Amino acid sequence: MKNRPEIQHLIFDLGNVIYDIDYQRTFDKLYTRLPADKHPLVREFMVSPIHMDLETGKIDEPGFRNGVRDYFSADWEDTWIDEVWNSLLVDIPQERIALLLQLKQRYPLYLLSNTNSIHFKVVEQVFLQKLPENTWPQLFDHLFLSHEMGLRKPGEAIYQSVLQTMGAKPEACLFFDDLKENLLGAEKVGIQTHHIDHPKALIHFFQQHV
Template sequence: MKKHPEIQLLIFDLGNVIYDIDYQRTFDKLYAKLPTEKHAMVKEFMVSPIHMDLETGTIDEAGFRNGVREYFSADWEDDWIDEVWNSLLVDIPQERLDLLLKLKEKYPLYMLSNTNSIHFKIVEQVFKQKLPAGAWPQLFDHLFLSHEMGLRKPGEAIYREVVKTIGAKPESCLFFDDLKANLLGAEKVGIKTFHIDHPKALINFFGNV
């Protein structure tokens, strides 16, 4: 990697770095179900304690669904809540998967994501469907998932735990994320970063691997 010759391993965020996501898809499903006077609640939900608690594993899936019903004062079925929640997951472009497979030949790869168990079930299914048979379990050396760790980006604690678990010097790690706040959190512990600011950013960064 000419841009960072000292880099020994790569850490990738999931959403909009590897897996395209679109919150508007979830918003639109909720808008269609809710009266106009409740529409302002939709985007506020994304930063609500219920959402954050699911991402840190503080509540389980049942607790989350009950929290959604209570938040919106709506008697929605579990399956519909999951459908709405997962609708923001768009797809993984094949060119990104091909890039990861090539990078795997040269570097240890890690995922670091603020995610939750409802989303990650779908994520795993898509990886398995789109990767060569048996490739998914070996693609990443470790999955650092917020709901399993009890920590979230951009808090420094999650980055310190990542570096500790990997057993690497922070400056030997390169972290890709689409949110600048998450990059700043990583930089505070010495991790090198790169901002993914458009859909082709990852592909363009590596060029012809």
């Protein structure tokens, strides 16, 4: 890799790095079923304990859905809660799929995401649809998912666990994320980072460096 000859492993965040997401889509759906005086609860929900507990596997899917009902004091059906929760998942642009397949020929690829089991079922289906047959889940050498690991970015522990599983030196890894706090967490353990700050950023980076 140009300018970074020591890089041997590529680690990718999922949301807005590989998979486009839009929280506003979830917010808008929730607004349709909530009175105006409860609208401020919507954005606060994204940093609520119930959300964080799902992302770290402390609660299961039924526990999350019950938590949503309790949080909003609403008797919503399971299927609607899942629909709302998954509506923030937009799509994986085909050019990013093509890039990953190209990179796979040269580097081990890893996915590191703060995610949950409800979202990741949809994510897997989209990868299956977009990728050539029999290339999922072999596209990534390992899936590091917060709800399976019991850890979240930007805590140092998740990056240390990733490095231990990979058996890699931190300076030989390059991590892509759209949130600066997650990059800072990785940098604390010595991982090299690159900020993805616009939809074409990943494509442009590899056009310049490979």
